[in-house]
Amino acid sequence: MNRFIKTTILLLSIALASCEDVIDVPVQTGPTRLVVEASLDWEKGTAGNEQSIRLSNSTAFFDTTSNTAVTGASVKVTNDSSGAEFVFADLNTGEYATSSFVPVIGQSYTLEIIHNGETYSAQETLMGVPDITELFQDTADGFDDEILEAHIVFTDPPEEGNYYFFRFEKQGELLPDFEVGDDEFVNGNEVDWWYEIEEADDENDVRQPFAAGDVLDIDMYGISEAYNNYITILIDQIGGVGIFEATPVSVKGNCINLTNPDNYAQGYFRLTEFNRTSYTFE
Structure with missing residues (x-):
């Protein structure tokens, strides 16, 4: 019986090995720019x-x-x-x-x-960009009321058409997060912008929610409407392609x-x- 099992495993291994082919995936290339x-x-x-x-x-x-x-x-x-x-x-x-x-x-x-x-x-x-007037932490406004989020408070200028670009990077993480916003519904008012890291629902996402002692680096930019439109598309593409997400295109x-x-x-x-x-x- 043992000899039969060993022989069967050997033949199966040979069969599987013979089915392995190297697949050369063609990638469309464009002109050098x-x-x-x-x-x-x-x-x-x-x-x-x-x-x-x-x-x-x-x-x-x-x-x-x-x-x-x-x-x-x-x-x-x-x-x-x-x-x-x-x-x-x-x-x-x-x-x-x-x-x-x-x-x-x-x-x-x-x-x-x-x-x-x-x-x-x-x-x-x-x-230009307004001053940040306050930084604090809370758990009340994020998607998960049990994890910490950072709050960035500033006053939007009274002029309409202000756009903002945020760069968030938790120290020790490999990559930052990017967010954009505008003053369509908050023009001239105090703004409380919050940022959190949610519990990962992907086994490949090793990021953890904020905990005591974590340091978050924050850059807040004042940007033009044209750049807002451009960077919004890029941020959507960085997030990957899902069933409801934009297909990557040359921007x-x-x-x-x-x-x-x-x-x-x-x-x-x-x-x-x-x-x-x-x-x-x-």
Whole structure:
């Protein structure tokens, strides 16, 4: 009997092994495009003069070895009212930097990039952000009234059409969370924005709700309506694709190619003022 069982297992193993085939999944590839990471963010309480822009080339989905840094480009940002130009020096790493930028709330700026004989351009307005007036913890307002949430309190300006972008990162976690909001229903009022980490319902999600001693890093940005629309789509895609979620698509930013419009750039040119703070749970 034992010999019969061993023989049967051996034959079954051979049969299963013979059925294993390597499946080569074809991935559709598109043209290589310039990727623009141009976030000129002015932290409250600082001069905001030191800014950087990163340029790279897009790559195939499974390509993790190529050097994508773009060097040798000409990069500058212009104040559309005064005409002041801020030239970003090539650091030969794909990063371009300046220490002379002058941020002005409500001012429009134009980004110009010249690369491979083509000129890319984007225009954006530097948006302000209100002060954070209070930080506290509670359990009353979240989706689960038994776990801790952080509360960020601020007063929305009376002008209509204010948009906000939040970056939350629990210290010790690998990735941050992003949220966006606007003042459609709270214009000119005090706002209590809360954030929590719910109990994981996915075995691959190892994040845990907040506990005493946890530290949450918080960035709150004032953003334009156009950037709000752009980042909302990206946040939806970061969340994964479910039955009621958006299908990932190539999202165009605001960087256009003046020389060859079909060869548009990916990425976005944004200008924001932001608050940076942290909260330690008790």
